[in-house]
Amino acid sequence: MPVDDIKPTRSGLLIVRRRMALAERVHRLLAMKLDGMMLELIKLADQAARERKELEEKYAAAREMVAVAAMMEGATGVLLAALSVEAAPTYTAGQKNVFGVCLPDLEPVMVKKTLDQRGYGILGTSSVIDDAADAYEDLLEAIIASAELEGSVKRLLDDIERTRRRVNALEFKVIPELTELRRFIEGQRDEMERQEWTRLRRIKKIKAKRG
Amino acid sequence: MREHEHEDVVVISPSCVYACTRFRVRKTKLLPREEYLRIMRMSMPEVVAHLGRQEDYQDVMDLAGEFSGAQLIEEAVNRSLARSFRSAMAIAPGDLHTLTGEYLARWDIANVMAILRGTVHNVPRRQVRDLLIPAGEIDSALLDHLLNLTACGEVLEALQGWRLYPVLAEYYRICGEKGVFARIENELYRRYYAGLLDLATSGCSGCQELIAYLRFEIDITNMKNLLRLHCAREACDITVVDRTMIPGGHIPLGLFRRLYDIETEEEFVSVFLQTAIVPILTQAVRELRQDPDFSSTDAAELVWRRWHRHLRPVHEVEIAITRVRLHQMESLSRRHPFSVLPVLAYLERKRYEVANLRAIARGKAFGLPSERIWQYIVT
Numbered sequence: 001m002p003v004d005d006i007k008p009t010r011s012g013l014l015i016v017r018r019r020m021a022l023a024e025r026v027h028r029l030l031a032m033k034l035d036g037m038m039l040e041l042i043k044l045a046d047q048a049a050r051e052r053k054e055l056e057e058k059y060a061a062a063r064e065m066v067a068v069a070a071m072m073e074g075a076t077g078v079l080l081a082a083l084s085v086e087a088a089p090t091y092t093a094g095q096k097n098v099f100g101v102c103l104p105d106l107e108p109v110m111v112k113k114t115l116d117q118r119g120y121g122i123l124g125t126s127s128v129i130d131d132a133a134d135a136y137e138d139l140l141e142a143i144i145a146s147a148e149l150e151g152s153v154k155r156l157l158d159d160i161e162r163t164r165r166r167v168n169a170l171e172f173k174v175i176p177e178l179t180e181l182r183r184f185i186e187g188q189r190d191e192m193e194r195q196e197w198t199r200l201r202r203i204k205k206i207k208a209k210r211g
Numbered sequence: 212m213r214e215h216e217h218e219d220v221v222v223i224s225p226s227c228v229y230a231c232t233r234f235r236v237r238k239t240k241l242l243p244r245e246e247y248l249r250i251m252r253m254s255m256p257e258v259v260a261h262l263g264r265q266e267d268y269q270d271v272m273d274l275a276g277e278f279s280g281a282q283l284i285e286e287a288v289n290r291s292l293a294r295s296f297r298s299a300m301a302i303a304p305g306d307l308h309t310l311t312g313e314y315l316a317r318w319d320i321a322n323v324m325a326i327l328r329g330t331v332h333n334v335p336r337r338q339v340r341d342l343l344i345p346a347g348e349i350d351s352a353l354l355d356h357l358l359n360l361t362a363c364g365e366v367l368e369a370l371q372g373w374r375l376y377p378v379l380a381e382y383y384r385i386c387g388e389k390g391v392f393a394r395i396e397n398e399l400y401r402r403y404y405a406g407l408l409d410l411a412t413s414g415c416s417g418c419q420e421l422i423a424y425l426r427f428e429i430d431i432t433n434m435k436n437l438l439r440l441h442c443a444r445e446a447c448d449i450t451v452v453d454r455t456m457i458p459g460g461h462i463p464l465g466l467f468r469r470l471y472d473i474e475t476e477e478e479f480v481s482v483f484l485q486t487a488i489v490p491i492l493t494q495a496v497r498e499l500r501q502d503p504d505f506s507s508t509d510a511a512e513l514v515w516r517r518w519h520r521h522l523r524p525v526h527e528v529e530i531a532i533t534r535v536r537l538h539q540m541e542s543l544s545r546r547h548p549f550s551v552l553p554v555l556a557y558l559e560r561k562r563y564e565v566a567n568l569r570a571i572a573r574g575k576a577f578g579l580p581s582e583r584i585w586q587y588i589v590t
Contacts, residue, residue, distance in 0.1 A: 063577070064577075064579075067573060067574065067576075067577035067579060068526060068587070070281075070569075070577070071569070071570040071573045071574050071577075071584070071587050072526065072530075072566070072570065074285055074289070074566075075281075075282065075573070076285065076289065076341075076342050076344065079338075079342055080324070080325050080328075080342055083325065083328045083329065083332065083334060083339075084328055084392060084393070086390070086392075087389075114443055115439065115440065115443045116390065116393065116451070118393075119392060119393055120393055120396070121324075121392070121393045121394075121395070121396025121397045121399075121400070122393070122397060122436050122439060122440070122455045123396065123397045123400035123401065123436070123455060123457065124320065124321065124324065124396045124397075124399075124400060126435070126529075127438070127439050127523040127524050127526070127529075128526055130439055130523060131523060131526075
């Protein structure tokens with residue numbers, strides 16, 4: 001029933017009180033959820049920043065390793081080793097629930113490989129290729145970890161925004177309106193009671209005069 | 212090369228003398244140390260212009276429309292390498308020719324593996340073509356023919372005349388089977404060294420020294436690969452060690468197997484000190500660090516520290532060892548001027564000249580400082 005349709009009656013007052021209680025409970029829960037999500041966001045943002053810094057370091061290390069590999073083996077040697085890769089690295093995408101928010105859960109698949117799994121022959125390559133492969137595998141893993149954390153932060157921020165809007169709506173619109181409505185109904189009912197009392201007194205006086 | 216022994220007099224064929232002299236002359240035309248220092252100070256366009264003025268690297272101008280920067284230099288030096296090696300094959304007479312051909316077969320292995328992998332993984336033929344260096348026995352025409360084939364079965368059929376074809380026939384049964392290329396590649400290199408050692412034992416002039424050189428190369432390769440296997444993420448079993456070790460070196464394979472299982476410093480150092488690698492490693496690190504007090508035990512402990520922490524060989528030390536080995540090869544080739552050694556000394560020097568120019572170009576392209584690039588230069 002819309003707020004405007006509620007009549008200033010006892011049942012109307014009961015409806016408003018019930019709605020008030022519900023709104024306050026929801027507000028309290030959402031505020032708690034918001035606090036929880038904020039704490040989780042701070043934790044994830046810190047982790048994401050650390051992970052991003054690590055990613056940048058790993059990127060620089062991988063670039064340097066591939067530079068050394070290209071210097072020692074030539075771009076030809078590096079490309080020949082890259083051509084040998086038989087299983088492409090990938091990831092599986094799952095979800096985890098944090099305060100009712102579905103956060104991405106990415107799991108690297110075939111990113112870190114053993115020498116055997118890389119597909120190139122040990123005798124046809126040198127250790128610099130292993131170093132470059134290791135560096136890029138680490139980088140790829142860091143990219144996946146960073147993507148998971150940054151995706152989580154983004155989703156959490158979206159949900160915090162949505163929840164904050166709800167909390168604000170409850171705090172600054174719904175609850176004040178209901179409070180106002182309750183006050184109005186109570187005022188109306190008091191007025192009606194006073195009118196009724198006055199009417200009864202008047203009837204009583206008239207009856208007394210007639211009697 | 213034929214040596215005829217008549218009453219203790221060794222007669223060397225004139226064609227061998229002529230060929231060895233030509234290789235020595237060619238070697239003197241290779242870039243000296245000072246030239247690398249000059250090139251290091253140049254910008255990339257200056258390097259390209261400088262190489263364009265060199266007789267050996269005029270390809271750089273022809274390729275300038277197609278490639279640029281470090282890629283252009285790498286393509287040009289690869290072409291120069293292929294041309295020099297093919298010319299070396301043409302000059303070398305008799306046994307020298309056979310030995311040179313066998314020695315250059317390593318380029319064929321790289322080319323064949325690139326074509327097979329490209330065919331199975333459907334890599335664009337042009338991309339594979341750019342990776343090939345026709346410096347071995349398989350010429351450009353055959354490589355182009357192989358590139359035009361679409362099925363690996365056809366590639367194998369076309370390679371029936373290749374000296375290492377039996378390995379392909381033995382190991383390659385199912386097209387695209389996982390892990391088969393690595394196995395084939397390893398086996399091809401094992402057979403390559405076996406063939407080279409067999410040929411070197413035929414008794415040619417300088418062959419004893421060549422065998423010693425090859426055996427040491429095998430030892431170094433085995434040790435490096437043992438370190439690579441040891442530092443791999445998952446411990447490999449002894450069969451993998453056996454599969455990747457090359458037989459024929461000074462150090463028996465049993466010693467490598469023993470080294471692989473050692474986990475205490477004392478035992479490792481004492482076993483490692485028995486190997487022929489120690490003197491060269493000591494000399495290399497001494498020269499690299501300019502530390503005359505660096506001893507054999509220090510060298511063994513250096514290897515142990517890498518081994519214990521599951522780390523791979525230090526690239527700068529690898530390069531330093533290569534430098535020492537090349538100097539040894541050159542002094543041997545001076546001691547045996549009309550043997551297979553001047554040919555190999557030239558081929559090795561040319562190989563590292565190309566590697567040096569490539570390292571300078573790639574290092575500059577990645578913006579590495581000159582001091583860092585210099586560590587990877589073999590002079």
